[in-house]
Amino acid sequence: MNNSNTVKNKITRTKFANFLGSMAGLFGLIIIFSILSRAFLTVDNVISITLSVAIYATLACGISFVLIIGGAELSAGSVVGVAGAIFCVSLRAGIPAWICIIITIGCGILCGLFNGFLVTKMHLIPFIATLGTQYIFRGATYIISSGSSISVREVASEGDLAGLKFIGSGKILGIPMLVYIMVICAVILTIVLSKTTLGRKIFATGSNVEAARLSGISTDKITTIAYMFSGGMAGLAGVMLTTRLLSAQPTAGTSFELEGIAASVIGGVSMMGGQGTIPGAVMGAFIVGIMRNGLNLLGVNTFWQQVITGVIIIVAVWADIMRRRREASKK
Amino acid sequence: MNNSNTVKNKITRTKFANFLGSMAGLFGLIIIFSILSRAFLTVDNVISITLSVAIYATLACGISFVLIIGGAELSAGSVVGVAGAIFCVSLRAGIPAWICIIITIGCGILCGLFNGFLVTKMHLIPFIATLGTQYIFRGATYIISSGSSISVREVASEGDLAGLKFIGSGKILGIPMLVYIMVICAVILTIVLSKTTLGRKIFATGSNVEAARLSGISTDKITTIAYMFSGGMAGLAGVMLTTRLLSAQPTAGTSFELEGIAASVIGGVSMMGGQGTIPGAVMGAFIVGIMRNGLNLLGVNTFWQQVITGVIIIVAVWADIMRRRREASKK
Amino acid sequence: MGEILRMEGISKSFPGVKALDNVNIVVNSGEVHALLGENGAGKSTLMKILNGVYAPDEGKIIVKGKEVSIHNIKEAQELGISIIFQEFNLCPDLTVADNVYIGRHKNKFGFVDAKYVEKETQKILDRFKLNMIKPGDVVMTMSVAQMQMVEICKAMSFDSDVVVFDEPTAALADSEIEQLFMVIKQLQKEGKGIIYISHRMEELSKIADRVTVLRDGQQVGDPFDFASVTLDELINRMVGRTMEDKYPKHERKIGEVFFEANHIRNKKVNVDHIDVRKGEILGIAGLMGAGRTEMARAIFGADPVSSIEVKVNGKKVNVGSPGQAIKNGIAYLTEDRKNEGLALRLDCEKNINMASMKKISKYGFVINKTAEENAKHYVDALSVKTPKLGQLAQFLSGGNQQKLVLAKWLSRQVDLLIFDEPTRGIDVGAKFEIYKLMNELSDQGVGIIMISSELPELLGMSDRVALMHEGSIVGEVIAKETTQEEIMEYITGLKTKGTEREGNE
Amino acid sequence: GCGKKAADETTAAKKDETTKAAEEKTTEAKKDETTEAKKEEGASGSKTIYVIGKESQYNHWLCLQDGAEACGKEKGYDVIYQAPPLGEVDIEKQVSMVEAAIGTKPAAIVLAPNDTDALAGACAEVQEAGIPMVLVDSKISTEDYDCLVALDNEKAGADVAEEIAQRIGGKGQVGIISAVPGGATIMARENGFINYIKEKYPDIEIVGEILYSQNDSSKAMSQTYDMLAAYPDIKAFYTTNTPTAEGIASALEEKGLGGKVLLGSFDSSDTINGYIQNGTIAACSVAEAYNMGYESVAQAINLIEGKDVEKFVNSGNSIVTPANFDDEHIQELLYPFGK
Ligand SMILES: Nc1ncnc2c1ncn2[C@@H]1O[C@H](COP(=O)(O)OP(=O)(O)OP(=O)(O)O)[C@@H](O)[C@H]1O
């Protein structure tokens, strides 16, 4: 028993160390900005940061599933767009809002299924498959919305509108609803990934697909499920964005996938598969979000912000690589 | 001698078969569109297709180098942007146009060098490295151009302006200058790739980096060179775009990298490295360009065009995979 | 001791090869059944059939009296048959417990019962007294031997009745082998049947009960008790001919020392001195993991070292990278030809010319005719079986792939060739050709370092044999004047000598 | 620059009053209220006005920024101009910007909303926070703002339509290549043109589907070619923003059709001005951007200072044609920062 305890400690310690890596970056940013700007550590600003990060973080959680399985996901942004369009169109059809939400997430999952099909059955490499669907889903968005933005105010019934407004910009205990949604999703996905057999299978497939297959895991199925998770989360992100903006833009979500991938990777999810955590991905999204917010507060112009974003992606991933190397050489 | 001859013939035949794969797609499109639209096979339209494809094709040629080496190149579009800005800014500084062109291409090559450095020395995976530089170079574009579009008419001297106009929209024997530039580049890069030791080293590195290294090839150097080629071509594409529009916009080239990757991949360049040809990449660009043109002529709306682009990417790559499988099983 | 497994009349052909021809094998519970035979005799193929990786062309499998057909590893496991492959099937990012229970976690409503899995894994580990492994360790951070133990635990978690070990000691150090044997003895005590494949005759005497011998896909006689035969008789049955036949007779004209390497130091290697004469074949003997490959890679500049000094013809040269080593006339044939030797997706011609760019080009431009002629010359010289020069390397058989790698270095014409396991996975005929080639090269004055795990091959081919143990050269013997036993004593660390001699030079 | 003089003339009467009043006030304020102001800054009454635009690269926005900053300077307020990096399509980021701005408790927020609905929530938040909310350039779908300073895009589209229709003699084919689908301004410009033509010039045919360039000039060029190939008799093109106009114009010039096939467009840039001058662009609606910026901040200050403010203030536009190109006012408008 004693023995098993130390074992647990070891696992916890390693995971904690990984977690610390991203945390260090996060706190570094927070400290710097709180020194530089008095407006940074105010309640209002903190809430506005969490709010601006919520959607990206939700998306990044889903994308992490695909990255952990060793895939790529370039279509997530387009799924966000298509989800928004589907959401508004189904609202317009007079369907109650909560059913619309389910339909929309369902469509996101279908998009993921399609990606999974291309990757596992048509044997396309994930980059190309999802690049193709990026175009397809974006095109679908335009077609569904007839190319114009759809106002939720116009398509939703009175009662639904109030509910959707509450989701998009309401608060409970001073914390925005979208943040709750993001946290709940992150918790659920964390549990799926770390506590369920599905999670183990996902890691196994991402770590060594051949070994996983030989051990009786239907890797094709697991891969497809990972894409479906990503699609579903992108669908949810689409709903969140739509309720926040109270309109569905045909261009909504453009290049969100890159932000999501960047967040995941900054948070320690490996693009080679087999490694990563959901809290890490959320933290990655926060690092990017806090940096943007801080630089805005400091009045750094948007041009330099782009440069700094790029630098942070590179430095974060590089630091991660260095840390892993050190660990590997230590053993 | 007899034996050696048949061997040679066989090699030629296989290469020819590969080439035919893309050609079939191209001719299929051409035939369909010439039946459906009378305007399609007119001299004017053909020239306008080549003209619209020229810049993408130039870019795709460079990107192919990186893909063949087994890398990824998400920064090419941003390099196009930064090149345009640098070109106009150096024109404004009163530097003669032809030197500006050299400077601009040089800056493109430097961008490639930086990508190569990140990949080979900092050991970042190419997707992340070039995603980071995508942000950095785009930010740099905004900073250099102070965020506004720069008109070549304003910044170039009288004499230079005429020259640049000629490059951008002049014709010799009825064929636009930009098309000549594209063809010359494609021919040079084809020769580099298929006739020089550098080309062989690039293929060797892309096919098996460890085997290449152990055969005495400095794979880090070769990888960096591939990125420099890509950067240089993106720089040139930036110049071409600027002379064509006679202005450099800070958003110029946005998402060109995806178009370039799509073109290369449709033309049979493998994203796993080690396979591909420049004529293939050019052909891929033409397939996309012809499709866009044809659909425009037929009055298909832009929304459906996006969907069709995605489908073509997927189908082209899938057909390529199938063909290779058949070949493998045939042997 | 009842029979638990019987394979009857098994035959299997691959395109061009009859890998197995009417093979029978019977395994009883509580016995270690050794399966012996030369490379390519068909041992692995037989075991893969047993585990459902390949389907047999003919024959049947009877498990505990019932005829079964096995289509995949999972079915085999469910029937109580497990295999431990030499190339591992573990997920490096997962923990030991997760790997052991991969794909079949005990679950409550889809949730992993981590405690249960860890406890069960711990039980298995305890059973074999593997207390240096913890269920929570991540596989990526473990040594090869530990990974193998994980594979064994995985097999045991199925409670298998038959456990197959395919060359398990290939990657193990001595102490680790001891531990493995303890585990095997434990299994034996529990009444399991064990099939054990190995090329190391010496270790068999410690555990093997009965033996089945395969030769070129055919069974040689009936199984017999291991104790009933001498080692010589055993080898005779395996090889079917005497040693003289196996290695081409050759008189070498050995010149003076032209290559020297001193103070080779890195994590795995600590070698003071090694030298090679013109036209000489220097064998390197050592157990797996002795650091032979590491030393060779260090000399070739393939891995970073903390110190090294290389002299060619008395002049100090720089070997900071493979490129520089090659420029100085040193070449290295890797042991892992698929991952490190060949560009599988390129054709034969490109592979052969990969290290000889200068030879086939002018001003950086490749001259196609020269390139093709050069490639063709070596394809003919080595009789590489390929339909065309443009054939992709991935479509050649293993032996022909090895010949391609050889052709690459022959084309480059270097002074020192380091062969790392040049005949691994190569059939008898191809081996003989490679030996002949080595002889021809030495005739031309090329110095050769040959790393091999097959002692007979080392004794048959080399002039001198340097002996490595745990990263150092612990002795040196003249091939003609030594025996396998003496070499074994050195490389297992029982005996050291000559280190002083080298130190004095 | 920025057509400031002209702007002064157009809204001369109004401006005289406001600026004079403000000037007097600020000079007084400087003496009396500096200490007070400092205290206020610490609490909530800061002197910062956020102006959040749609983008920051085209002259329109630079001028708007200029006007806004000039007004702020005149009246002793700090004007901070911001815009989302990706421009008009970057709606989500603009919302974040507004929220970040609220977080700093500024004196007022001036916003050019990238979307009619999307920014409505943010505007409501601004009002909830008790911060004066002025919209500039475009409106939102709710009434959660105090004042809108804008140009009537539909009317501007109709203005361009009239000019183009006149020049092509009231009949023939016209093609539309627009920017990015969905945006309110863009849609208003499209509808203004289409409705006017349909109503007033039934002999003019709008051909094919509206193509969208996604703000990519090179794509706009190809689309122009394709339209020309499909409809060889086309008389004119109409577009809704600058990058697309640049693409169409350079395609027309490349084909030697500059001035023969007409182009109606919106907003100016150095490149666009060149095309107007040489006749490739036949009509271009240019908003009085400087005035728009100036006026928006002026209204914001009025609100801060508790004055009455009208809900809508028209900032006006001019139709620039090759004919009136050299007029002094137009020159000021087109070359706000000199040539
Ligand atoms: N998948 C395959 N395709 C074609 N030939 C094969 C295949 N697998 C094995 N062979 C051939 O079958 C023969 C037997 O191979 P096998 O791997 O069983 O030998 P082995 O006795 O295990 O040798 P070793 O001691 O080297 O492991 C060899 O000639 C080999 O080349």
Ligand SMILES: Nc1ncnc2c1ncn2[C@@H]1O[C@H](COP(=O)(O)OP(=O)(O)OP(=O)(O)O)[C@@H](O)[C@H]1O
């Ligand atoms: N890339 C690697 N990563 C981790 N350990 C390695 C690696 N390569 C080799 N090793 C380990 O280092 C030790 C020395 O290996 P090395 O290959 O040098 O031995 P060797 O004497 O050449 O044996 P072999 O007969 O396998 O060639 C072994 O324990 C081996 O498992």
Ligand SMILES: [Mg+2]
């Ligand atoms: Mg074997």
Ligand SMILES: [Mg+2]
């Ligand atoms: Mg070795």
